[in-house]
Amino acid sequence: MTRPTITASAMLAGAILLGTGLACKKPEPMQAPAPVKQGPTQAELDAKAAADRKAAEEAKRRQAELEAAKKAEEAKRLAAENAAALKRAAAEALKDIHFDYDKSEIKAEDRAQLQKISDFLKAYPAVKVEIQGHCDERGTNEYNLALGNRRASATLQYLMALGSPDQKFTLISFGKEKPLCTEGNEACWRKNRRAHFELK
Amino acid sequence: MKSRSKSRMHVAVAAFLSMLPVAAHGQSNPTNDNQMKAMKVHIPPTRWSADDATVAHQFWQILSKDLSLAGPFETISSDEGNFPAVESDLVLRTKVHRTLLKPFTLQVQVLEGRTHKILYRKVYEGSPAWIRRMAHRVADDFTEKATGVRGLAESRIVFARETRKGVKEIFQMDRDGEGLVQLTHYKSLTISPSMAADGRLAYVTYKGGPPEIWGQRDVGGSHVRLYPLDPGRSEILLSPAWSPDGRQLAFAQSDKRGHCDVMVLDLNSRQVHRLTSGSGNNTEPAWNATGTLIAFTSDRSGSPQIYLMGSDGSNPRRVVTEGHYNSNPALSPDGTAVAYNSRIDGKYEVLVHDFRDSSNTQITHGEGNFEAPAWSPDGRWITYTQSISGTAHLMVSGFLGRIVQPLGVLAQVQSPDWTRAR
Numbered sequence: 001m002t003r004p005t006i007t008a009s010a011m012l013a014g015a016i017l018l019g020t021g022l023a024c025k026k027p028e029p030m031q032a033p034a035p036v037k038q039g040p041t042q043a044e045l046d047a048k049a050a051a052d053r054k055a056a057e058e059a060k061r062r063q064a065e066l067e068a069a070k071k072a073e074e075a076k077r078l079a080a081e082n083a084a085a086l087k088r089a090a091a092e093a094l095k096d097i098h099f100d101y102d103k104s105e106i107k108a109e110d111r112a113q114l115q116k117i118s119d120f121l122k123a124y125p126a127v128k129v130e131i132q133g134h135c136d137e138r139g140t141n142e143y144n145l146a147l148g149n150r151r152a153s154a155t156l157q158y159l160m161a162l163g164s165p166d167q168k169f170t171l172i173s174f175g176k177e178k179p180l181c182t183e184g185n186e187a188c189w190r191k192n193r194r195a196h197f198e199l200k
Numbered sequence: 201m202k203s204r205s206k207s208r209m210h211v212a213v214a215a216f217l218s219m220l221p222v223a224a225h226g227q228s229n230p231t232n233d234n235q236m237k238a239m240k241v242h243i244p245p246t247r248w249s250a251d252d253a254t255v256a257h258q259f260w261q262i263l264s265k266d267l268s269l270a271g272p273f274e275t276i277s278s279d280e281g282n283f284p285a286v287e288s289d290l291v292l293r294t295k296v297h298r299t300l301l302k303p304f305t306l307q308v309q310v311l312e313g314r315t316h317k318i319l320y321r322k323v324y325e326g327s328p329a330w331i332r333r334m335a336h337r338v339a340d341d342f343t344e345k346a347t348g349v350r351g352l353a354e355s356r357i358v359f360a361r362e363t364r365k366g367v368k369e370i371f372q373m374d375r376d377g378e379g380l381v382q383l384t385h386y387k388s389l390t391i392s393p394s395m396a397a398d399g400r401l402a403y404v405t406y407k408g409g410p411p412e413i414w415g416q417r418d419v420g421g422s423h424v425r426l427y428p429l430d431p432g433r434s435e436i437l438l439s440p441a442w443s444p445d446g447r448q449l450a451f452a453q454s455d456k457r458g459h460c461d462v463m464v465l466d467l468n469s470r471q472v473h474r475l476t477s478g479s480g481n482n483t484e485p486a487w488n489a490t491g492t493l494i495a496f497t498s499d500r501s502g503s504p505q506i507y508l509m510g511s512d513g514s515n516p517r518r519v520v521t522e523g524h525y526n527s528n529p530a531l532s533p534d535g536t537a538v539a540y541n542s543r544i545d546g547k548y549e550v551l552v553h554d555f556r557d558s559s560n561t562q563i564t565h566g567e568g569n570f571e572a573p574a575w576s577p578d579g580r581w582i583t584y585t586q587s588i589s590g591t592a593h594l595m596v597s598g599f600l601g602r603i604v605q606p607l608g609v610l611a612q613v614q615s616p617d618w619t620r621a622r
Contacts, residue, residue: 102503102525104458137590138548140528140541140571141614142392143497143504145438146452146460146481153458171456172410173436177389178366182590 086124086199093120094129094197097155098190102139104150106158114155117197118162128200131155133173136189137182141175148173155195170200238274239346241267242288242313245278247295252304255328256296259306259335263294265376266339266353269605271580271598272346288313292342304328308338310345320345332379349578355620357574357583358383358401359594360391362612370403375618377594377608384423392615394449396442399621402426402449403440410434413451417467427451427465427472436460439484443491443511450475450485450494450511462496464511475513487511488531495519495529495538506540506553520553522560530573530582539563539573539582550584550597563601570595577620583607585614 040048094117097110106114121127133148133155152171160166181188243264248256264277276286291311298304306324311317322341326334336353343351356379358372370383370393384390388407394415395401401423402415413427426449427437436454443450447467454460460481465472476482480500487494491511498507501518504527509516520526525543532538537554544562548569552561564570568588575582576596585592594607594616607616 137587138569139504139525139543140484140497140548142439142452142484143481143527145436146454146483149436149454149460150458150481153454153456156456157458166456169456170410170434171436171454172406173438173454174389174406177368177391184589 086127089120089123090127090199093117094199096194096196099151099193099195101136101189101193102147104147104154106154114158115162118159118164121159121164121168128168128170130170130172130198130200131159132196132198133171133175134178134180134192134194134196135176136192137176137179137184138189139176141177144175145173145177146175148175151193151195239272239290240276240288240313241273241346242276242278242286242291243267244291244293247293249295249297250299252296252298252328255331259296259331260294262332262335262376262378263292263339266336266351267292267342269376270339270343270351270353271603272343290319290346291316294338306334306338308342310342332374336374336376349580352576352578352581352618352620354622355577355618356622357594357607357616357618358393358395359613359616360393360403361610361614368614370401371610371613373608373610375607377606380608380610392439393617394441395617395619395621396446397444397619397621398446399619400442400446402442404438411437413437413440413449415440426467429470429472441485441487443487444489445491448491450487452483452485452496454481462494462513473513475509475511476516482507484528486529486531488535489533490535493531493535495531497527497529506538508538519555520551520560528572530575532575533577533579539575541571541573550582552582561601563597565601572615574616574618576618581618583616583618585616 095113097113098107100107121129131152133150133152135144135148139147149171152173156169156171159169176192179192181191243260246256246260260277264275267273268275276288278286290313293309293311295307297307303325304327306326308322308324310319312319324334324338333354339353340351343349352375355375356372357375358370360368361371362368366389367387369385369390371380372383373380383401384403384405386405386407388405390403390405390407392404393401394403398419400416400419402413404411405414412425414423415426416423417426425431428435438452438454440449440451449465449467451463451465452460453463459478460483461474461476461478462482462485463472463474475494476498480498482496482498482500484497485494486496493508494511495506495508497504499505503524505518506520506526506529507516508519519538520540523542523544526540528541530539536556537552539550539552542549542551548571549562550564550570550573552563553559554561563582564584568586571585571587573582573584581596581598583594583596586595591611592613593611594613595604596607597604
C-alpha cells in the first residue's frame with residue numbers, strides 16, 4: 001500500500017511540479033506588453049545617463065566659461081587699473097624739459113624732473129619711452145632737426161647716467177616742425193625748445 | 201606740342217638777337233647782371249578764331265604774367281589791340297587758331313618795336329587743355345631768343361607745406377605761382393623735398409614713426425622707401441639731396457650720441473658712405489652742378505657754419521668766415537657762389553657768398569625771417585621763405601635782390617627746390 005501512495009504522491013508532486021512549471025510559464029505573455037509603465041530599458045537608461053553626463057559637462061563647461069570670463073574681466077579690470085596707474089604715473093613723471101637757444105645742455109632746473117623720469121622707469125621696468133627733440137622757430141628747418149636730435153640725445157645720456165638702460169629709449173627729432181606754441185616771442189620759443197617724452 | 205618752321209626761324213633769330221637793346225647773355229649768377237636794363241615788350245591781346253575767345257584770353261594772361269615775372273622785360277599787356285601806338289622794343293603777337301581739318305595751334309610772331317619788321321614766327325600745336333604749358337613754352341622760347349638764356353616759365357618749384365597742425369605734405373607749383381599739385385598724401389609730417397634733374401622726387405617722411413627717406417627710383421615711378429634699406433633701423437634721417445646725375449642721394453643721419461653726419465647713398469649699388477667724421481652736427485648737404493663738391497652745414501667749430509668738401513668727403517673747409525650762425529647752403533648752378541642763411545642782429549637773412557672775391561651780399565631786407573634759399577636753374581633767381589609772425593610765404597629774388605616778387609600766395613610753406621624737370 002505504501003508504494004502506490006508514494007507513487008501517487010510522486011505523481012501528484014510531479015503533477016504539481018509540472019503544473020507549477022506550466023503555471024510559471026503562463027504569466028509570461030501578461031508581463032511583456034507593459035515595459036513603459038514598469039521602468040526604462042537598458043538602452044534608455046544608457047541614453048539618459050549619457051544625457052545627464054552631457055548636461056553635467058555642459059554645466060561644468062558653462063561654469064568654467066563663466067569663471068574664465070570672470071577671470072578675464074578681472075584681469076582686464078586689473079590691466080585697465082594698471083594702465084590707468086601707469087598713465088597717471090607717466091603723466092606725472094614724463095614732463096617736458098627745456099633748453100637754451102641753440103643749446104642742448106641739460107639745465108640744472110630740469111635735473112629733478114629727469115630724476116622723476118628715472119624713478120618712473122625703475123617703477124615700470126617694462127615700459128619704453130620715445131624721447132622727442134624739439135626746437136623753436138628760429139634757424140633753418142634742417143639744422144634744427146639735427147639740433148633736436150642732439151637735445152634728445154643729451155636727455156638720453158643723462159637718463160642713462162641715472163641708471164636707465166639705453167634699450168628703453170628711442171630717439172626722434174622734430175626740429176621746429178611741431179611747435180607747441182606759434183607766437184614769435186621768447187616765452188613761446190622757450191616752450192618749444194624742449195625734450196618731450198612719449199610712452200611707446 | 202610740336203613746333204614747325206624751324207629753318208625760317210633760324211634766320212630770323214639771328215637777326216632778332218642782333219637787334220636787342222641789352223641782352224643778358226649766358227648762364228650767370230646775379231652778379232653778372234648788374235648793367236641789365238629792362239627790355240620793353242608789348243604783348244597785345246591774343247587773337248582767336250572760331251569759339252576760342254576764352255582760351256585765347258587765358259593764354260594771353262598766362263603769357264603776359266610769365267614774361268612780367270621773367271625779369272629782363274618790362275611788359276605792356278594792353279587790352280587795346282592798337283599796338284602800333286605803343287612804344288616798345290619788341291612786340292609779341294599771338295593767335296589761337298583751329299579749323300575743322302587742322303588741330304589747335306598757337307601762332308607766334310615777334311616784331312621789332314619801331315619798324316614792325318617780323319623777327320621770327322613759330323607755330324605750336326597742342327590742345328586747349330594744355331594752355332598753361334603752351335603759354336609757358338611760348339614765354340620760355342621768347343625769353344631764350346631775346347636774352348640768350350632760356351626762361352623759367354616751364355620750371356616748377358617743389359616745397360613742403362603744412363596742411364593742418366602737425367601734418368605737412370610735398371607740393372609743386374609753376375614758376376608763376378599757379379598750377380598747384382599735391383605730390384604726397386601721407387597725412388603725416390613729410391618735409392625736405394629734393395628734385396632730381398630728371399624729375400624724380402625724394403623727401404623725408406615720418407609716416408611710419410621714425411623719419412625715412414622716400415621718393416622715386418624711376419622717372420614717373422611710384423614713391424618707395426629709398427633709405428634706410430633695412431626698414432628695422434631707426435636712425436634719424438634728414439636733408440636728402442639728389443646728385444646732379446640722379447644716381448646718388450646725399451643726406452644726413454643722426455645717431456643716439458647726438459652726432460649727425462653727411463652720407464651718400466648710391467641708388468644702384470645700394471652702398472652707403474659716410475662723408476663726415478662724426479664730430480658735431482654735419483647736415484644740409486648740397487651738390488654743385490658737376491657733382492664734384494658738396495656744401496654742408498657743420499657746427500664742429502661750436503656754431504653752425506658753411507663748409508665745402510669733395511663729394512667723396514675729402515678736404516672739408518669752411519667757406520664763409522663772417523657771422524656766428526650760417527646754415528642751409530645752396531651752390532649756384534655755375535659754381536661761383538653759395539647762397540646761405542645767416543643770423544644778423546637776431547634776424548635770419550639770405551646771403552650770397554661769391555667764391556671769386558669772397559664777398560658776402562645780403563639779398564633779403566625787410567620784416568620777418570628769411571630762410572631756405574634755392575637757386576633757379578638759370579642761376580639768376582633765388583627763392584626762399586619769408587616768415588612774418590609765424591606765417592611763411594615763398595618769395596623770389598632776382599639779380600642780387602634788385603627784383604623781389606612773391607611766389608604764389610600760399611602760406612605755411614618751407615624748403616623750396618627749383619627745377620626744370622616736368
